[in-house]
Amino acid sequence: MAVIAPETSEETMAMRVVGALRDDIVTMALKPGDVISESDIAGRYGVSRQPVREAFIRLAQQGLLLIRPKRATVVKKISPDGVRQSRFIRESIEVEIIRRVAANPGPEANETIAGLIADQEAASASGDSRRFHTLDELFHRTLARLAGVEYAWQLIDDHKMQLDRVRYLTLGVSSSQRAIAEHKVIAAAIAKADPAAAEAAMRAHLARAELLLTQTINDFPDYFE
Amino acid sequence: MAVIAPETSEETMAMRVVGALRDDIVTMALKPGDVISESDIAGRYGVSRQPVREAFIRLAQQGLLLIRPKRATVVKKISPDGVRQSRFIRESIEVEIIRRVAANPGPEANETIAGLIADQEAASASGDSRRFHTLDELFHRTLARLAGVEYAWQLIDDHKMQLDRVRYLTLGVSSSQRAIAEHKVIAAAIAKADPAAAEAAMRAHLARAELLLTQTINDFPDYFE
DNA sequence: TTCCGCAATCTTGTATGGTAGTTTTATGAT
DNA sequence: ATCATAAAACTACCATACAAGATTGCGGAA
Structure with missing residues (x-):
């Protein structure tokens, strides 16, 4: 339950979540194949689902997450x-x-x-x-x-x-x-x-x-x- | 006012909007420097701001849009x-x-x-x-x-x-x-x-x-x- | 005329409720 | 015990409301 607050108005919550999740994924704190959900991460960082959702989109486009619509979001296995x-x-x-x-x-x-x-x-x-x-x-x-x-x-x-x-x-x-x-x-x-x-x-x-x-x-x- | 409906559940509204906007930008229907807004595009395609917002994020990551937080979103000029x-x-x-x-x-x-x-x-x-x-x-x-x-x-x-x-x-x-x-x-x-x-x-x-x-x-x- | 300040009105960011689709679980029939 | 079926519990998606910062324009003072 690490609450993340934006220091400046230039950095949005979504960006914070992106950084935090990317670090977790690259350092294998989140392992390939792990299933995560918007609500899950939202609760974990003390924000609403919306910024988390946007973070998911960014990370999916970078190839770190795989969003399966209506199903789940998983940490991409390494190809x-x-x-x-x-x-x-x-x-x-x-x-x-x-x-x-x-x-x-x-x-x-x-x-x-x-x-x-x-x-x-x-x-x-x-x-x-x-x-x-x-x-x-x-x-x-x-x-x-x-x-x-x-x-x-x-x-x-x-x-x-x-x-x-x-x-x-x-x-x-x-x-x-x-x-x-x-x-x-x-x-x-x-x-x-x-x-x-x-x-x-x-x-x-x-x-x-x-x-x-x-x-x-x-x-x-x-x-x- | 072109209403876009998803044919399959695999393709989300956001993806549709991404494709439509990308075509408009590449074909110069949206010119570099043009200012667009979530509400504007949302109204134009008959959807809410939410999917448009997600489309903006994707296109911004591809370097076609520049999101200026709390200010506006503009079609990136060509560098x-x-x-x-x-x-x-x-x-x-x-x-x-x-x-x-x-x-x-x-x-x-x-x-x-x-x-x-x-x-x-x-x-x-x-x-x-x-x-x-x-x-x-x-x-x-x-x-x-x-x-x-x-x-x-x-x-x-x-x-x-x-x-x-x-x-x-x-x-x-x-x-x-x-x-x-x-x-x-x-x-x-x-x-x-x-x-x-x-x-x-x-x-x-x-x-x-x-x-x-x-x-x-x-x-x-x-x-x- | 020029400049300053405030307010209306934009913008994007966030929170939340509801919807549709999927998966899981439980229940009942065979 | 096994399997089919339905209900419950998830998921991401979308719409809507509100919040907070930025811009614009207007009005008044110098």
Whole structure:
């Protein structure tokens, strides 16, 4: 019974509920296949059904909920094929981004990237996996910004929620050391203004997730279609 | 005052309104900058505000409407930078698709593609621009299917609405003859299983739109940010 | 004329009641 | 005990009423 009150008039209750539910879903507090209802969530957050309903619509459009009219609303199970294609989309865009950045790094690019990698090493050394995850995201988003297509990253971000659910299931499994090493390879390619090498490094960096996916499906079969 | 009734229980009123409004926006019946209100649209379609409100939310999430809380809801003006980045996204994905198809065409690929091009030539010859547009879309979607990432096309489709509004403004300007010629180049590259050539052809095919965009901005400055 | 302030009237946001359809449960017949 | 049937208890959908902020326009004062 966590009552959520809007701080500013700019943020509506519906938006609050969206954020709260999305966090619950991505962190697996709400598990794939769980059945929820407007009244249920409304009572839980101390609001009426209306804002909850609108939150459901938003989350359904983002692929996290499945609204079955007149039947029920369920947390969508993770579609392995959907995850694969989300990754395909991300890879397609990020490869294009890394090409642009490597072809035309700009003055601030190298130092910015080096700084981010240093932060990641610090986070990894202190075992702060949450901060590491944040920095990892920032690493990729920064590349998008350097390529002048920050909006494109927002698109990736939307579809990344699907991948994040898988990632959450594999917490601790993925080696942050390895991710840092791969980031360094990418940074080196950018420093040498070598688009081809940067592209190859980015592909390798993203491809590693495929192994984790099949492994995770075996570990949590109920969460997948 | 067109009253819309749901035929099946699977399709809600809100979904109907979404479709009707999206068509109106893409075809410029509702122009960028137009102010609409829930009550207004509700009265126009003979439903209550509730389903209209939900339609607004969906369309806002697709980038066609801008909901200004407590103020109004307006048809989003076309963002030139947004169009450019939507094209960037589309190009990134389609290049990756065309690479895959060209690298591994599969048995049915060549004849399917050839058939589509023949249909397009027929449509162009008979001056049926609407059918030509439909076939053009089918051409690209078919490539996505052949690459095994039809879901990725759906993503492109969502963001393509922004591009479609521009395309609608340039009806008659764009030469279907030229598009067909470019499609033939792509088909030839696939037939020769030459990914590099296919990629170059696809990039050229998509790049041509840049000229049209700047031209269109000059012709309809009020519709752009 | 210009500017300030208030009120009428817009807008979207939220709450609630009722409706139609689905699922579950209970009940009775076989 | 098993199965068919009906009733009860859910669900999301829609309509309506009200609330709260934003805009507009009017009127009066400087």
